[in-house]
Amino acid sequence: MIKLHHLRFSRSTRIIWLLEELGVEYDIEMHDRNPETNRSQDDLYAVHPLGKAPTVEVDGHVMVESSAIIEYLIERFGDGKLAPADEADRAPYLEWLHFAEGTMAMPILLTLLGPRFGGLGDALGGFVGGEVTKLLDYVDAHMDRREFVVGDTLTGADINLEYLLELANLPGLLNERPNAKAYLERLMALPGYKAAIDIGGPLVPGLGG
Ligand SMILES: N[C@@H](CCC(=O)N[C@@H](CS)C(=O)NCC(=O)O)C(=O)O
Secondary structure (H helix, E strand, O other): OEEEEEEOOOOOHHHHHHHHHHOOOOEEEEEOOOOOOOOOOHHHHOOOOOOOOOEEEEOOEEEEOHHHHHHHHHHHHOOOOOOOOOHHHHHHHHHHHHHHHHHHHHHHHHHHHHHHHOOOOHHHHHHHHHHHHHHHHHHHHHOOOOOOOOOOOOOHHHHHHHHHHHHHHOOOOOOOOHHHHHHHHHHHOOHHHHHHHHHHOOOOOOOOO
């Protein structure tokens, strides 16, 4: 039995998308952010000491970290879906699956959060800006003449990456990166993505959903 703890306006939407694509049965419990701090509240801390979303319960085991959750759910319930069809794609698949949260998340999130906290300052702002440029250029170059990030079909790596590309696109960081932008638009047009938004709401307040 799978239970997903979804925090509204968060990256746990990607696990709704994953579960919809897998076509497995699951329960979903909705959680709200504290309106003042934007952080999780007691109801999510009651499930796991980090109070993070996504959190999933699978057969009684409570699990956090999107990349691990994606890898595990596909392994257990995928039956061939959302994993690369070609064994030769296994290594790049794991690389891209983990790139999203392991390398890309922090600089993208700092860029988005910076203005809310009075800016990042010259030194940190310069460092983070340089990282964002390098990472998004890397994705853009990789997506030249590719439909999905690895192989020819949707995988867990695309689902993990989409959230960060959608955030990067908000302040226009994909405007000069046509391959990455077209890739994001293709992902957002998929029925599974749309179902996730219908169920969980938009990734950030104010976006259509
Ligand atoms: N690397 C973790 C990050 C989890 C995370 O920070 N989630 C955010 C939501 S987007 C959260 O729970 N924020 C509320 C809080 O930290 O209080 C993952 O990929 O699951």
